[in-house]
Amino acid sequence: MVLLSKILILIVAAEHLFFLYFEMFAWETLGRKIFGGVFPKELFKPTKGLAANQGLYNGFLAAGLIWSVLIKNDEWSSNVAIFFLSCVIVAGTYAGFTASRKILLFQAFPAIVALILVLMR
Numbered sequence: 138m139v140l141l142s143k144i145l146i147l148i149v150a151a152e153h154l155f156f157l158y159f160e161m162f163a164w165e166t167l168g169r170k171i172f173g174g175v176f177p178k179e180l181f182k183p184t185k186g187l188a189a190n191q192g193l194y195n196g197f198l199a200a201g202l203i204w205s206v207l208i209k210n211d212e213w214s215s216n217v218a219i220f221f222l223s224c225v226i227v228a229g230t231y232a233g234f235t236a237s238r239k240i241l242l243f244q245a246f247p248a249i250v251a252l253i254l255v256l257m258r
Contacts (some may be wrong), residue, residue: 141254145250146218146222147202149248152244153195156195157199158192198221202222205218219256225245229243
């Protein structure tokens with residue numbers, strides 16, 4: 138169970154590293170492909186700085202999740218994972234209801250499954 142939870146935590150972290158990449162460095166290209174149906178095309182350029190800031194926060198989430206896997210003490214590892222997975226769930230749920238329902242599936246759901254596995258350790 139511990140190995141499976143750590144694998145899923147790393148998958149969630151990888152997702153957030155991808156979010157960091159396209160929000161900070163590819164907002165006007167890849168970001169447009171991802172959010173083009175939700176967000177008007179003419180707003181990508183003026184919102185580039187906002188997206189980069191959001192990408193930075195996703196990087197912090199990824200860093201915390203990766204850190205939780207590297208911690209040797211099982212109790213601390215679980216506590217840190219619970220905190221960062223909870224942050225991902227809150228962010229993904231909020232975005233799912235305010236931006237796109239797809240975010241619930243791709244961001245919140247994997248974090249919920251990972252959190253359940255961490256709590257079952």
